[in-house]
Amino acid sequence: MSSFKQQPRLIISHQPTPLEQAPRLSAKLGINLLFKRDDCTGLAGGGNKIRKLEYLLADAQQQGADTLVTIGGLQSNHARQTAAAAAKFGFNCELVLQDVPGTPRVDYLTNGNMFLHELLGVTVYQVPVKEDCHQYANSLVARLQQQGKRPYLIPIGGSNAVGSLGYLRCALELIEQLDEQALKIDQLVVATGSAGTQAGLLAGLIIAGVDIPVLGITVSRPGSEQEQLVLTLLQQILQRLGLDPALANGKVHANGDYYGASYGVVTQDSLNAITTTAQTEGILLDPVYTGKAMAGLIDLCQRGIIAKGSTQLFLHTGGSQALPAYISAFN
Structure with missing residues (x-):
C-alpha cells in the first residue's frame, strides 16, 4: 500500500463519488441494484477518465x-x-x-x-x-x-499502469463506502474497453484483500480478447507496485455478448437500456459504454444468470455528453 501512496497525483475530480440505491430499476430487474456514480467526477461533465x-x-x-x-x-x-x-x-x-x-x-x-x-x-x-x-x-x-x-x-x-492507478484508488474508496453503509455486494459490473478501469479496480481489490467479483461487459471486442487485455494490464499494475503479478490469476472476467457490430455503434438493446435507466432512475447512460453494459446487466438478470435478489453494483463511468451525437439512432 505504501508504494501506491507514493505515486504522484494531481487532485482533479470530486471524490468520493456517490454510491446510491436504484430502487425502481431494482424492482424491475428483481435484484438490489446500486450505482457508483463516476459520472459525477466533475470536470467538463465528469466521467471515469x-x-x-x-x-x-x-x-x-x-x-x-x-x-x-x-x-x-x-x-x-x-x-x-x-x-x-x-x-x-x-x-x-x-x-x-x-x-x-x-x-x-x-x-x-x-x-x-x-x-x-x-x-x-x-x-x-x-x-x-x-x-x-x-x-x-x-x-x-x-x-x-x-x-x-x-x-x-x-x-x-x-489505460496504462500509471492511469489505472486512478481505479485502484476508486476500489479503495468504494470499499470504504460499503463499510460505512454496512453494504455487501455480490458483484461489480462495469463497461470495459481500453481495460484500465477494470484492471485498476481489480488491483485495488487485490491490495485490500477484498474478494468482490468484477464483471466487465465489453464494448468493442470478444470476451476472451478483453480478458487477456485486462489481465496483462493488471499484471503490469501489480509489478509497478512491487507485487506478485500472479495475484491477477483467476480475477479477470469479461462478457463479450453485448457490444454489437463494433465500438461506438449502438445496439437496440443498448438504446432500450439507456431509455429504461433514464425513465426509472433519472440517470443518463451513454451509447458507447454504459448503455451496452446496462444492456448486458438487464439481459443477464432476465435470463437468471444474475441471481434474483442478489446485490449488484453498476459502475457508471459517465459519457452522457455523447448522447446528442446519437439523436438519430434514438429516433
Missing part, C-alpha cells in the same frame, strides 16, 4: 511536458476529459480522433463531445477510418518535439 488523468497529468508534470497528446474516437469521452484537464492545468492539448464506421452521420461529426472539444479550445486531427491513429499520434509527437515542444502521449482511455 478523470481519475486516470490525476496520475497521468502528475507524471506529465514530472517529465516537464507542456503538451498533452491523446487518441480516441471522434466522440471520445476520454479526449473531452483530457482537453478539460489540460485547460485546468495549463497544458496545450492535441487530440488524434478517428472516425467510427456505422455511427450516425447527422450529429456524430459535430455534436456531443465534438462540440465540447471545440469549446475547450484544443487542436483536433481527424483521422480517416483506414489510417493507423497510433502511428499518426507518434508522428505528431515527433513533429511537436521538432518544434521545441515537450509532448506527453496518453494512451487510448488513459
Whole structure:
C-alpha cells in the first residue's frame, strides 16, 4: 500500500463519488441494484477518465511536458476529459480522433463531445477510418518535439499502469463506502474497453484483500480478447507496485455478448437500456459504454444468470455528453 501512496497525483475530480440505491430499476430487474456514480467526477461533465488523468497529468508534470497528446474516437469521452484537464492545468492539448464506421452521420461529426472539444479550445486531427491513429499520434509527437515542444502521449482511455492507478484508488474508496453503509455486494459490473478501469479496480481489490467479483461487459471486442487485455494490464499494475503479478490469476472476467457490430455503434438493446435507466432512475447512460453494459446487466438478470435478489453494483463511468451525437439512432 505504501508504494501506491507514493505515486504522484494531481487532485482533479470530486471524490468520493456517490454510491446510491436504484430502487425502481431494482424492482424491475428483481435484484438490489446500486450505482457508483463516476459520472459525477466533475470536470467538463465528469466521467471515469478523470481519475486516470490525476496520475497521468502528475507524471506529465514530472517529465516537464507542456503538451498533452491523446487518441480516441471522434466522440471520445476520454479526449473531452483530457482537453478539460489540460485547460485546468495549463497544458496545450492535441487530440488524434478517428472516425467510427456505422455511427450516425447527422450529429456524430459535430455534436456531443465534438462540440465540447471545440469549446475547450484544443487542436483536433481527424483521422480517416483506414489510417493507423497510433502511428499518426507518434508522428505528431515527433513533429511537436521538432518544434521545441515537450509532448506527453496518453494512451487510448488513459489505460496504462500509471492511469489505472486512478481505479485502484476508486476500489479503495468504494470499499470504504460499503463499510460505512454496512453494504455487501455480490458483484461489480462495469463497461470495459481500453481495460484500465477494470484492471485498476481489480488491483485495488487485490491490495485490500477484498474478494468482490468484477464483471466487465465489453464494448468493442470478444470476451476472451478483453480478458487477456485486462489481465496483462493488471499484471503490469501489480509489478509497478512491487507485487506478485500472479495475484491477477483467476480475477479477470469479461462478457463479450453485448457490444454489437463494433465500438461506438449502438445496439437496440443498448438504446432500450439507456431509455429504461433514464425513465426509472433519472440517470443518463451513454451509447458507447454504459448503455451496452446496462444492456448486458438487464439481459443477464432476465435470463437468471444474475441471481434474483442478489446485490449488484453498476459502475457508471459517465459519457452522457455523447448522447446528442446519437439523436438519430434514438429516433
